[in-house]
Amino acid sequence: ARTQPSLHFRGFAMATSTTTTTALHPQFRPPSHPRAPRQLRPFLSSSSSSSSVRPRFSVRAAAASASAPAQREAVAGVPWGCEIESLESAASLERWLTASGLPEQRLALEKVDIGERGLVALKNVRNGEKLLFVPPTLVITADSEWSNREVGDVMKRYSVPDWPLLATYLISEASLEGSSRWSSYIDALPRQPYSLLYWTRTEIDAYLAASPIRERAISRISDVIGTYNDLRDRIFSKYPDLFPEKVYTMENFRWSFGILFSRLVRLESMDGKVALVPWADMLNHSPEVDAFLDYDKSSQGIVFTTDRSYQPGEQVFISYGKKSSGELLLSYGFVPKEGTNPNDSVEFLVSLNKSDECYKEKLQALKKHGLSESESFPLRVTGWPVELMAYAFLVVSPPEMIQCFEEMAVAASNKGSSKPALNYPELDEEALQFILDCCESSIKKYTKYLEGAKGSAEVSINTKQANRTLLLKQLARDLCISERRILYRSQYILRRRLRDMRAGGELKALSLFTGLRNLFK
Numbered sequence: 267a268r269t270q271p272s273l274h275f276r277g278f279a280m281a282t283s284t285t286t287t288t289a290l291h292p293q294f295r296p297p298s299h300p301r302a303p304r305q306l307r308p309f310l311s312s313s314s315s316s317s318s319v320r321p322r323f324s325v326r327a328a329a330a331s332a333s334a335p336a337q338r339e340a341v342a343g344v345p346w347g348c349e350i351e352s353l354e355s356a357a358s359l360e361r362w363l364t365a366s367g368l369p370e371q372r373l374a375l376e377k378v379d380i381g382e383r384g385l386v387a388l389k390n391v392r393n394g395e396k397l398l399f400v401p402p403t404l405v406i407t408a409d410s411e412w413s414n415r416e417v418g419d420v421m422k423r424y425s426v427p428d429w430p431l432l433a434t435y436l437i438s439e440a441s442l443e444g445s446s447r448w449s450s451y452i453d454a455l456p457r458q459p460y461s462l463l464y465w466t467r468t469e470i471d472a473y474l475a476a477s478p479i480r481e482r483a484i485s486r487i488s489d490v491i492g493t494y495n496d497l498r499d500r501i502f503s504k505y506p507d508l509f510p511e512k513v514y515t516m517e518n519f520r521w522s523f524g525i526l527f528s529r530l531v532r533l534e535s536m537d538g539k540v541a542l543v544p545w546a547d548m549l550n551h552s553p554e555v556d557a558f559l560d561y562d563k564s565s566q567g568i569v570f571t572t573d574r575s576y577q578p579g580e581q582v583f584i585s586y587g588k589k590s591s592g593e594l595l596l597s598y599g600f601v602p603k604e605g606t607n608p609n610d611s612v613e614f615l616v617s618l619n620k621s622d623e624c625y626k627e628k629l630q631a632l633k634k635h636g637l638s639e640s641e642s643f644p645l646r647v648t649g650w651p652v653e654l655m656a657y658a659f660l661v662v663s664p665p666e667m668i669q670c671f672e673e674m675a676v677a678a679s680n681k682g683s684s685k686p687a688l689n690y691p692e693l694d695e696e697a698l699q700f701i702l703d704c705c706e707s708s709i710k711k712y713t714k715y716l717e718g719a720k721g722s723a724e725v726s727i728n729t730k731q732a733n734r735t736l737l738l739k740q741l742a743r744d745l746c747i748s749e750r751r752i753l754y755r756s757q758y759i760l761r762r763r764l765r766d767m768r769a770g771g772e773l774k775a776l777s778l779f780t781g782l783r784n785l786f787k
């Protein structure tokens with residue numbers, strides 16, 4: 267869970283300063299969805315040379331792993347970058363990095379089991395050791411010099427925020443091929459980054475039907491398209507010589523945003539600047555490590571400090587942040603193995619009951635505090651946030667509690683975060699039952715999807731398409747299983763609590779009855 271303003275992709279021309287992401291995790295950080303989960307308190311804690319000729323169309327070979335990144339159908343791709351599973355540009359990248367000042371490394375870029383390409387230890391690496399030391403001159407930020415100065419000047423004149431600026435920068439540099447200083451880096455970038463940006467609407471609707479990630483994927487794609495349209499209408503179309511239509515295409519922007527979503531990092535110690543860090547961006551993510559990239563003032567380079575040791579030949583990992591499996595799929599195109607992501611959560615949707623006789627009053631209280639009749643709260647295997655409980659109290663409270671609606675809405679909105687959790691013992695059972703009912707109906711949706719997906723054999727036009735479909739389905743399946751697992755856990759906790767509560771109630775009634783009987787005796 268986190269707080270993050272949406273990135274103003276659109277309407278950027280009005281911006282007076284560059285847009286930045288706010289404090290999140292000092293790691294790969296995509297712009298948030300406007301309804302990204304809020305920071306909520308836990309309720310339960312139960313406990314080669316760039317001028318070489320490249321094919322214009324590319325298709326990835328399908329990998330067979332369950333959590334392998336999404337593969338795409340044969341679409342017109344970008345005319346730069348590489349097929350990452352081939353290591354085709356690795357040697358020239360390493361040569362260029364060394365020539366550009368990257369010190370000798372204890373890591374090498376190799377083919378790996380997790381993430382296709384990754385950095386592997388060449389020697390023993392100790393826990394607590396600093397690695398990488400990428401100099402700032404090798405980092406791409408919004409302040410980087412444009413090889414085509416005129417293009418850069420126009421972009422700066424329009425005060426384009428960091429994300430669209432960097433997306434345009436990448437395309438501008440990539441289109442210059444060997445005359446860009448970044449050509450060896452761009453050659454080593456995936457030609458088709460793994461990202462939900464490449465899923466069609468039909469695929470999103472079909473495979474993510476049960477998951478709340480569906481809505482976020484749709485919204486992200488529309489943000490990217492909107493941003494591209496804004497750039498084209500407000501800038502590119504006014505300077506057709508600087509921004510040729512054939513270069514600044516939607517397809518190329520899909521690529522550059524895909525690269526940003528899966529590789530951009532935020533460097534806390536460089537005033538929170540967002541940056542592409544060549545070499546460091548070859549590190550894959552593990553939910554089990556807690557090591558992050560940042561600028562190190564003493565060595566004046568981008569480093570990360572290991573939080574475990576590695577033997578020669580072992581893949582070295584960093585953390586992309588405390589992200590749920592859905593968020594990892596959304597930005598990076600992979601889903602960690604079931605049960606391995608300690609930061610996993612699922613967005614849980616609850617709504618006011620339209621037939622509630624106090625519907626209007628409850629909605630008014632919610633709206634006053636920035637909430638609506640339907641809200642999402644993050645569920646984790648460890649429990650749910652107090653805000654969800656407050657929302658549930660509001661949903662189930664009877665008309666005679668009208669004076670408490672406001673207090674409940676405040677608590678549900680997270681504005682009362684310093685206050686203790688709301689306490690309405692008389693509503694506890696009903697509120698927990700409400701959450702349990704929502705949880706069970708959500709489980710049903712996942713089960714229906716998972717069972718339906720098992721049997722559905724689709725007719726594919728060709729093998730590539732069949733492989734792609736298989737992989738997208740597998741990713742969606744992995745995600746649904748992970749999300750349903752969280753719901754199952756919540757269902758278990760809720761049932762147990764309700765059972766205990768009810769058993770306690772029966773016990774009380776029984777002792778009252780015994781007391782009365784003794785009295786009459």
Ligand SMILES: C[S@@+](CC[C@H](N)C(=O)[O-])C[C@H]1O[C@@H](n2cnc3c(N)ncnc32)[C@H](O)[C@@H]1O
Nearest residue numbers: 335350381383460528547548549550551598600
């Ligand atoms: C920052 S790049 C890391 C380098 C990347 N493997 C490459 O070869 O360019 C992020 C991408 O690596 C892959 N990746 C990273 N961690 C992964 C993991 N744990 N499982 C599967 N793929 C992973 C995903 O494709 C993701 O979009």
